[in-house]
Amino acid sequence: MSPLSSNDLERIFEKLDKNGDGQVSLEELNWLLERIGVQFSLQELESLVGKPCLDFDEFLVFYKSISTPHSNDGTDGHGDGSAGDLHEDDDSDLVKAFNVFDMNGDGYISCQELESVLRRLGVMEENSSRDCRTMIHVYDTNLDGLLDFQEFKHMMLHSTSS
Missing domain, CATH: 1.10.238.10 (EF-hand)
Structure with missing residues (x-):
């Protein structure tokens, strides 16, 4: 999705x-x-x-x-599971994107914040908060109705690979 x-x-x-x-x-x-x-x-x-x-x-x-996260060809030579600067850059970009959606700066993306940004992009129509709730629900692993950074990161990495 x-x-x-x-x-x-x-x-x-x-x-x-x-x-x-x-x-x-x-x-x-x-x-x-x-x-x-x-x-x-x-x-x-x-x-x-x-x-x-x-x-x-x-x-x-x-x-x-x-x-889209930059692909890693596996030749970074770390061998310990860390990918060095590549993943730091990806996370930095994701933090910037997360902050765009986290309009009140509380560390979470609410349905209202998601809907507001998508509406400003021209992607979301009026009265479409149900779509936002559905999007959040799919990636909301702790079921609090909000996306924290890790849930947002999973959503973004999943959506760009599907």
């Missing part, structure tokens, strides 16, 4: 493409990132994206690059 399906991503792309030219400019992409609480300068975003505009396929690649 992925929080953002290809249909969701297509709707987001169409909403971002304010001028309807089939391209999302850095300004349009930055508008979305600011709405979900991620701050980049246009120069930072351009160095991350590598070009001034993205078509839908490039937008999908960009989304996957920022949402």
Whole structure:
């Protein structure tokens, strides 16, 4: 169960493409990132994206690059189960994503917070809190109705591999 399906991503792309030219400019992409609480300068975003505009396929690649954990080929030589900097980077990205959803900073993602962020992304319609409760319930291992960081991490790692 992925929080953002290809249909969701297509709707987001169409909403971002304010001028309807089939391209999302850095300004349009930055508008979305600011709405979900991620701050980049246009120069930072351009160095991350590598070009001034993205078509839908490039937008999908960009989304996957920022949402998919980097694969480890098993050649890190640790042998003790630690993956060194690779997993630290992944966790750092996940912490940033978690903080976007944890709007009140209490260390948990509630149904209301999840719904609010997904609505701002244009993925969630009005009166869809049941969908958020379902998403949370699937990964809420302690059944408290909230996602802590470990539950969120499991959800994100599971959703990107399915």
